Amino acid sequence: MSLDNVRGLVIDLDGCIYLGKKPIEGAAEAIGKIRRAGYSILFLTNNSTLTRGMYVRKLRGMGVEASEDEILTSGVIAARYIASQKPRAKVLPVAEAGFTEEARKLGIEILDESRYHEAEYVTVGLDRTLTYRKLAAAVKAINMGACFICTNLDHIYPGEEGFEPGAGAIAAAIEKASGVKPYSVGKPSEEANRQVFEALKLSGRQVAFVGDRIDTDIKSAKMAGAVGVMVMTGAASLFNIDEAECKPDYVIESIVKLPELLGVK
């Protein structure tokens, strides 16, 4: 698929712009070049632990300038989805600030686990403050009819001492106990794509998704009829591109090569 129509770039964060706390060398300069060439940029991450404000500060610390409007997290997607379905909804979170703070800003009421019986939605993300009591409250709320939303289904999360359970693992416990499958709004999902294109005000082939994962970044591109650009940093080595059902349109060494791919100097 041609890059000629591309006017917007949806760029993954972890594995693409940085690895945990360490920036990919040259990423900041590459983003600067692309921005100066007039492309719209949206940073899209499945991580629901940080708010957009926290990401603005994190990126600035790595020399990458971005406004809050240029950042979309699975926590924000979940909050906007719920607010669009039921304004002022009551939500029991099994999630961190990237969901709870963003949700509060949209008028959503965040419940303490003791109020699980009032919950209209249960939102599950990576939650490092998880307790059995919170897990049990989520199960009981879902059994009483609350909708079960998941920010993403990633099984693991790269912790500092190895892989730790991700949102998808926590959701698996709740699914097993409640018998209800979660509705995931993270990459790849119809809802994530809907919000991406709404934010960019562009359509399918006008957008390229850039990231290190076939199952999220490239899959999202294919679902949307957009261009998929895979960077060989981060988790890329986990995927066999040749045998993947869903193949990237372009493969580049790292985000540093993106300006060249786009013909930007």
Next chain:
Amino acid sequence: MSLDNVRGLVIDLDGCIYLGKKPIEGAAEAIGKIRRAGYSILFLTNNSTLTRGMYVRKLRGMGVEASEDEILTSGVIAARYIASQKPRAKVLPVAEAGFTEEARKLGIEILDESRYHEAEYVTVGLDRTLTYRKLAAAVKAINMGACFICTNLDHIYPGEEGFEPGAGAIAAAIEKASGVKPYSVGKPSEEANRQVFEALKLSGRQVAFVGDRIDTDIKSAKMAGAVGVMVMTGAASLFNIDEAECKPDYVIESIVKLPELLGVK
């Protein structure tokens, strides 16, 4: 299958002798009659939260006399299994006293989650002190090669305000994050049956399993070539006996009718 050869009874606790904190009326008297008629008795429960000592006291409070040797829990089965595989093993527990205290008595070293990298086994049971940190430690230990043992795979646990996540739900999160399936030693399992027959010093048709669940109690009986007696108390109404693949040999209203079934006065 005939009851003529039966000399030992494996009797479930929750749903059969009591419902939560409430004894089944007449259960104590029925157990007394069976005991006086000379039957060996083993109380077998998948609950791994209480120690045998705690069960002796709980049963005594309901008028049922039992020694620790007459009680077998999935926590004890897990502890004995590990001790038989690796004496003085180092175990990271995601479980309560019914496993940890029983394991310590067998010389097993119980690790704090900060020592996950030393773990040779991870044992998962119902753990109401579960935290994300403990869950993450279990996943990292298993990723480093620790054996993943589960006391039972029950998805739910009947809490006072509704169903809460059981050992099987917690295990599902760890399985999703680690990609490793647990080895379950609770009812129904080869290991549970092995320890049951070892404790009773009897063989297949000399034993009757009595309980309210087809998927655990009656399944255990069928796996062992033993007699399956279903009581219609507790969770029995969840099962359709006529359509069940694994059918009980006898169905009685409650444990109160067991002496009559056995021809005991």
